Amino acid sequence: MSTSLYPLASLSQIEKTPSREDGIPEELELDLRAFGCKLIHEAGVLLRQKQVAVATAQILFQRFWYVTSMKQFGIGDIGMGALFLASKLEECQIRMRDLINVYDLLLQRTAHKLKHPSGTSSSGLPCPEFKYVPMSYFGNTFYDLKDALVVAEMQILKRLGFNVHVVLPYGTLVNYLRVLGLTEREDVSNKAWGYLNDARVPLLPETQGYRSR
16 A cells, blocks of 8 residues: 555555455445445444544445455454444444444344345245344354454454554545635535545545545
8 A cells, every 4th residue: 555644545456456356346346345334334323433433444444355355354244343443543442242232233134134135025925024133142143243353353453554544534624614614504514524424435535535734
């Protein structure tokens, strides 16, 4: 990655990601990246985590796949590890068990949707509503997810060379609004803020970065 205050993906990394080198189609990789970011966002909402931690986690999640293939790790595990790590970096740490419980809920709900993609069963009847089944407090599922989270956090740090500095664009946006005299224009502020949130899911933060003024 380029030598700057924050790492940006090089052209070769963008064109030849480890996943694509392993035979994963580009469209599938992008879909999985977007879905992983969506899981991080939904987990952050359920955990009432600060927006800054969620945004940092999504950027770390995206960076990871420029140095690692999706054949080696699951997006759920890495997303969970990224959010846990980002919560430490932004000093708004969350309980490991709470994060694991939330991801277990999200993954169960995803499995239910994949099983009934059309909303109907194989017999043509409406599919049953999703019902979350909590894991046993001391069951194997929790400890398996805990191990996966710890490994994911460790691998993110290791493979990114402990370079987990993230520059978020929100402060820069506020400065530009002030310079342009648009702080009272709620419609402009909301639209610009929405654009920044949407840009976290594609690859903009990793390929173009944000400039602090």
